[in-house]
Amino acid sequence: MQIGVPRERKTLEKRVAITPDGAKKLISLGHPVCIESGAGVGSSFSDDDYRSAGCTILNSLADVWNRAELLVKVKEPDDSEFALFRPSLVLFDFLHLASLPKVAQALLDKKVTAFAYETLRSTDGRLPLLEPMSEVAGKLSILNGAFYLLSQNGGRGVLMGGAAGAPPARVVVVGAGIAGHAACASAVGLGANVTIVDINKDKLAAIEKEFGHRVTTVISTPDSLRDACRGADLLIGAVLIPGAATPRIITREMIRSLGERAVFVDISIDQGGCAETSKPTNLDNPVYEVDGVIHYGVCNMPAQTPRTSTMALAAATLPYIIKLATEGPVKATQSPEMRHALTCKDGELTNELTAQALSRALS
Template structure:
């Protein structure tokens, strides 16, 4: 199979869809890999590395899309890429369709086979291709939140862990999944007081059993959220409903109950965000302020640490890329139930229920 790895053109997206090691695993199986010139540069991988692994370097993104039977990338295609995607071409990437009707319609019109990393699902319900980026984003949410609590960037002017004689910051985390757990681990390690909320008692029990004493688990409800936002310094949104829009757990009217300089980091922004006031931002312009509350909602947080993120992503995506290349998408999905759940849009038809429901569209069974 001919596999293309283009440069990511989303704002400040520094990751790349495949490492040279991944390329080597494909070329030794007699597949052809075409990598756009400098695609891996911002992740620390040179064209020479890809050439040594057996790849062919192409000068333009158009050339990569034109020759490839399968495109392997990181982020969803953006408008300049829509016209490059061909009928029957496999596109394997993070799509997050439920957050963008424009993208959904563009991929329907392309007649391509769209396989989304974020909906590949194991038998136990886990999302193996989403987990590593959720781990990165969860940890980064605290790193970024701590920075934006500083007064020069309109935060409350509070040090997350405090100092002797001065209490630490209070961190409220919504969701005890991968993002929330990793955020709690980082915040606890810095010495903050952490409240982590969820409606899944199994997840809350795990948090209680495995976290230090400065992490407190609590059942999530509107009443409890309203109680804690009044004195929270940093609020992390880490809620995920597989393939669907995130629920709005903090509404616009709640902002008036927060203290000026409170920071909200919405890791769920890719799925529409779990704060009503969320709008996607970029690493170039990451924050905005509403009612004196600082909002951070960068839609590709792991793109700021591309070496770590690219390595972690290729570790989990490569086995599926190899299956798709060896067997073709139809047989690979027939033989692999987790991969089949990654099918979102196939030849102009929506085949994933939550996407159809998000936009009240017809689903093909």
């Protein structure tokens, strides 16, 4: 299958879907790879690196989309790419359609066969293509949060690890999955006082076992969330119901209870966000304020570390790109993992939770 890799269009998005090593592997298996000129530069991969791997370098976005049978990218297509959709195309990338009805409608109208990274589920229930980026976003959420807590950045001037005679920052992480765990580990590493909240007792037990008395674990209910939020310096949202829009479990009152110049980083914003006050932002203007609380809602946080993120993501996606290219979309979908990833086909939404989330927006 001819594989195409465009340069990402989202603001300051510098990741690329396939590394030169990955391209070399695909080409050795008989799948030619074309890539838009400059697509890898932000991740420190030059056109020459791709050329040496055997790729064809194309100068325009349209050339890549038109030539590709299997188009692989990182983030959901940009408006400027909708016109390039066509029925014979197979698309494989992060889609997050539950919160992006415009993208969903465009894919359905053009009958694109689209597989989403974030819903690809392994037989043991893991989300192997979301995991690497959730780990990166979780780690970054603490760095970004700590940055906005600095007084010159608008925050309340609290240092994560405190100092002799001054208590550490109080960090609350909602969701103890991959992103929440990574945020928790980073916050503990910086010496913060950390509380983590989840509905899943097993996940909390694993956190308890790993971090012991350095982290407080709390079962998520509206009351326990309200108590945990009150007065916290940094709140991290890392909740997920795979394929569905994120439940908005953090109320405006809970946000207000953080107090002036606290920081809320909503990692789950790419699926719609977990607070009533959440809204998506971009890397060039990442924060806004509600009730005196700084909100950070960047949907592509891992784009801040494109080299690390590209390498981690491309290592995870490559086996599935090989599977799609080798077997084709119909046979590949017979495997349970790819069946979960299949999101649109023949003008229909094929992922049940995504279809439910979009039913009102698309009717």
